[in-house]
Amino acid sequence: MKRVGILCPSDTELAPLLAHIPSPRTIRKAMLTFYLGTLEGVDVVAVYSGVCKVNAAVAAQILVDAFSASAIFVVGTAGGMAEDVQLFDTVISRQAVYHDVADDILTEYHPWMPTSFFPADAKLLALAEVYGQIAPFPIRFGTIATGEAFIADEGRAEICQKFAPLCVDMETASVA
Structure with a gap:
């Protein structure tokens, strides 16, 4: 690297x-x-x-x-979305997704992705998983959903049902 x-x-x-x-x-x-x-x-x-x-x-x-x-x-x-995500938990993305972009925008048009989810780098994820086994604090692995809005109550249930994210932010999918 x-x-x-x-x-x-x-x-x-x-x-x-x-x-x-x-x-x-x-x-x-x-x-x-x-x-x-x-x-x-x-x-x-x-x-x-x-x-x-x-x-x-x-x-x-x-x-x-x-x-x-x-x-x-x-x-x-990031904002916790899964019921068991606690304040100060460390979350590492296995994949990222936009919660405010229609799925077909990314799959039916340029860049013609096979799915609307952006997978994390497999090698980096494997290293993080190894560290997660010995870390002095809990590390959670899962989906991070990204969008422009702060998610409190409105839209929360729909995002959880559609994407099952551990947390939501405003940046990760854009970087992915």
Whole structure:
């Protein structure tokens, strides 16, 4: 793995990570600040993207095009959707899906995907599952649903029934 991208939707989600990157170098692109350095011996570039799908997609594309990120991790807060998801649980996506985009938009038109779900990278997921067995805190694996709206009560049951996500956010599927 050449360089890992870390995308945080808010500055408060990015700040704890930056504390572990010694003397990061900063580069500004497209009104975003990218922080380059090493984290536990891994070459990383981190960015505060801003919330929502478009901001995440723009930041992710820059991570790939300008910084050659070979993997991107979305790190941040999400809303629990499954009944057994608790506050502060760590959730790792097996797959991501848009809860606010019709399924056929992605399957019947460009990019003609076989399904509306974006699978996680199999190798990274396997590594995360190994770590999940020894982690000092519980790690949950499942679907993350992405959309532009904050989900409280309205639409919650429909999203849960259709996608069975562990949590919902505003960025993950756009990065996937």
